[in-house]
Amino acid sequence: MSMRPSGPGEIPAETVRVARAAFPKGSLAIRGRDELGPLFGDEQFADLFPARGKPAWSPGRLALVLVLQFVEGLTDRQATEAVRARIDFKYALGLDLADPGFDFSVLSEFRDRLIDEDAGQRVLDGILVAARDKGLLTGGGKARTDSTHVLSSTRELCWLEMVSETLRAALNTLAPTAPEWLAQIADPNWFKHYVSRAEDSRFPKARTKREEIGRRIGMDGTRLLEAVFGPDAPPGLRAVHRVEVLRQVWVQQFHQVDGAVSRRDPKDRPPGATRLVTPYDTEARSSVKRDTFWDGYKVHLTETCGGDAPNLITHVATTDSTVADFDLVPAIHTDLAQRRLLPDEHLVDAGYVTSQHIVTARRDHGVDLVGPVLSSTGWQERSKTGFPVSAFAIDWDRQKVTCPGGKTNTRWAREPIRNKVEIRVQFSKADCRPCPVKESCTRGPRRRLTIQEQDVHEAVRQRRTEQQDARWQERYQLRAGVEGTISQGVHRCGLRRSRYRGLAKTSLQHQLTGAAINLARIDAHLAHRPPAPTRTSHFAMLRPADQAIGGAKQAPN
Structure with missing residues (x-):
């Protein structure tokens, strides 16, 4: 098939007349066309088609059909039937009322073209560009990220x-x-x-x-x-x-x-990152997170938050289920920077935060990565009576560390570990053995410390101090709203179950899901429908005020 780009054109007058009569208050598809205009042009997908061959159905319109399909949770057959029979779809697509549409197989062929050229991001960006032109999206501000598990389309096998x-x-x-x-x-x-x-x-x-x-x-x-x-x-x-x-x-x-x-x-047996779990989806992997076991993938959603404009998903990343959350942070920031969508504050949970990420996000992108840093895992920290690393005074210029007993280290060595450098500090046995506070310091013959580079070490110390403050905790509460986005994706678009087999197809599904959620949120904003509060059962409303929990409060925006 070939593609000859053409402009979006005007909506046929008869389609406008019938749509206005049938939908006097409008609909999502109609408001989207009226307020945002044609979201996609054929020229955006021109490189997906050869120059010669039978002309293809408009790829710009096909992209919009894919988004509307995910907005309403339709199958391919149902989506093509909607194009053929529904007036609001014809209005949004700019089609004549007598237009017969296309065969349902065209949608799968178009998705294959998007996958082959890794062009699914263009669909998500098409919605974001329209939102930017409407003044609903700007760079800076706040954003938040979270992930959820995605089940493979194949049945779990023993x-x-x-x-x-x-x-x-x-x-x-x-x-x-x-x-x-x-x-x-x-x-x-x-x-x-x-x-x-x-x-x-x-x-x-x-x-x-x-x-x-x-x-x-x-x-x-x-x-x-x-x-x-x-x-x-x-x-x-x-x-x-x-x-x-x-x-x-x-x-x-x-x-x-x-x-x-x-x-x-x-x-x-090989580790989970390489071990196959089904012959029908060779890219699905088995993973576990707390009490959840699943075979499949993981999706990470990043959205804007904290402003008067609707919260829009700006980044979607799909990985196999064994990839750790913190591995995605540099890629998310790099991608948002290229698309001029970097936030000033990025709210994440503890799974995305490492000491190195806090420093590199601020240094390379000017982003304040806001998330809790876990406490030290040493027994000194857990016992509450020992001396953790924070109890030692560090002179970075002289490479000297002073312990709570007043002794200084005898060894300071920088060792490269993976993509970072760690500093190994060691004290003398002669100083540690007779020390009166040795039992609170080390269980071995001498104390050894592992510390990060100065900027990383001080960033962690500062964050651990900040997160104990009530103001920081109140600021961090905004992150919880991303759970509502995941819930919306699950219930409206089937986010947690892959429709297709393979990482590439599942990734495209999630990009279309992000575009669909954005279009639905923009429509709700233009129609002045505020976000619904968190549902509270009748019995929960009877809970005494001093026992109130987060579930009885309105979810943060």
Whole structure:
């Protein structure tokens, strides 16, 4: 398909007349077109299409359809039916009332083009540019970030189901590719065990019998792999995707001991960041956060907050479920800086805050990263009677550290650790052993300290002091409002369940979700609908005032 860019054009007069009559008070789609104008132009997506071929349906309009689809939680078929039948959709798209729309498969093809060129950000930016032009978005101010887990579109599998389905998927892919070869090497029992889905079988409850089935599946998969990689296999079988998935799963889950195939011990399996959990979504990973266990991904949402304008999502990042929150902070700030959307204050929870991030955010971007710094994990801090690092006086120029007993260090060494430098400080045994306060200082023969660079060390000390102050805690309360954004994404757009398979498609889903939430919030702002207060049950309203908790208060904006 090719694309010939054209302007948005005027809305046909008959469409305007019928829409005004049918929606005298307007609707989200109609108000969006009236207040923000055409949100997307064909030229924004011109590079996604070749210069020759059959003309494609307007990509600018398709982008708007994708956003409206997520605003209302529609499937592809429902979205295309809305374009064909709904007057407000035709008004927003600038279509004639008799326009037949397009086939639902066009939406998936357009999403594939967005994914291939990593162009999903353009859809989110289209809403933000319109908001900026309307005066609803400016740089600076405050922003907040939080993450939530995202379940894979595939069903969670137990171990026996996972290895059985991996083998079955490989057999089903090889069957049309090399039918005669596969029929020749297949064991007759394979047709008994791997023709139907593993979920249709009932695995025994006894541990010994389950282990026996696991060994049988391991031996069957090993036999298939040996045949595929053997000299008599047809060419090209090794490159089949399902075969490669089978090979990876078998390397991760099985090994051979004295010629027998057995399951690897837990300590002998790869870490969660590389371990496959399903053959149908090879980029999903298993993770745990407190009491939540899930297979899939993680999404990080950054939104503006604290002003009179609507809170708009300015950054969306999707990662696999094993990526730590603090790894995203530099990337978020860099991206916001490139798009001129950096806040002055960035409110985050403790998972995003490291001592290094506080310093680099202020130094590189002029951003005050506001979030609690965790206390020291040493026993001296936990006991409340010992001497933590903060009890030592540091002379940075002379590289001298004075302990509470008045002694100075004998060693000061700078050691590079990953992407930072740590300073190792050590005191003399001769000074520590006779010290009268040794029991409150160290349990070893001498005290050793690990401290950061001066700017990092002082930033942490300052933050730990600040966060004990009531004014800082009141300022930090604004961060809690991002939980409402996650809730809105979950209930309105299905944020917590991936619609598609793979990290790239899930990432596009989340960018479209961010664009949809922004459009809904802009519409609510233009229609003068204030954010709803936090729901409080009738019984909770009877709670005495001295027992009030955050759930009975209005959520912060």
